[in-house]
Amino acid sequence: MSRLRSGANRTALLCAAVALLGAGAALASATDGVRERLPAGWPRLGADRVWLDGRDLGRWRDQGWWTPLVIAALSVGVLLFLGWAVAQLRSGRVRELPLGQPDVTLSGAALAAAMAERARAIEGVADARVRLRGNSRRLRARITVVLLPDSSPETVLQMLARHTVAEARAATAPRTLTADVRLRVQSHKSRRLR
Incomplete structure (x- = not known):
């Protein structure tokens, strides 16, 4: 918002x-x-x-x-x-982004799905979700990353910034893309003993 x-x-x-x-x-x-x-x-x-x-x-x-x-x-x-x-x-969700050529657009949902898939590929990430908001000039990505219990949050955040967010910025240039990252740790499932 x-x-x-x-x-x-x-x-x-x-x-x-x-x-x-x-x-x-x-x-x-x-x-x-x-x-x-x-x-x-x-x-x-x-x-x-x-x-x-x-x-x-x-x-x-x-x-x-x-x-x-x-x-x-x-x-x-x-x-x-x-x-x-x-x-x-109007929730501010990005539906389509016009690219440099007249009839070429990028779907906001496809960009969010690609970013989530790239984030899930990072070692130590159990799950990732991406929501894109904004307008045709300024985009904001809210990335929620669920970490595995033994992963390093610093390493995951660096990989996320270097690869996932950098690639999304390159794809949406010349627009500005800011990313809000929320990290959570996957909870251990407790076993029931009978």
């Missing part, structure tokens, strides 16, 4: 949390049980407060500009939410 997308997600969640927390605190301060426990200097809403009575509602209805404004604001809000939801659904 890109930094911009991650930052936008965190900002949206923070704004939603602040709005919900503020609304919840305001509504809670209108109840008697909460009002009695609040410190003396804190603002409180009256227990008999009416948010919009009939007279205020009639006055707003007489104004001709507020209905289109509210509908436009809600429409913009819905469109922004739908755009954000579509951006989240």
Whole structure:
């Protein structure tokens, strides 16, 4: 996930949390049980407060500009939410990479499978999985490597960087390819005695 997308997600969640927390605190301060426990200097809403009575509602209805404004604001809000939801659904997976010639492309799934196969061929590796993310200019490979219990993580990581990642960078040039490697050790299967 890109930094911009991650930052936008965190900002949206923070704004939603602040709005919900503020609304919840305001509504809670209108109840008697909460009002009695609040410190003396804190603002409180009256227990008999009416948010919009009939007279205020009639006055707003007489104004001709507020209905289109509210509908436009809600429409913009819905469109922004739908755009954000579509951006989240697009997982950022690389489907095809155009290569130097017009009709020549490289499948993202094929590149990930080739990288996983090359990683599995390294001595000391029990299993490997590769997921490619990114866009047409910048790629990120998340490589999960399961090591055999007696293998050296340093050696495996060096071989992975020298061969698997270097070959993938050469295949996807001039794009940049960054690799995040996660190493795990294969667990010993315990035997049951009867």
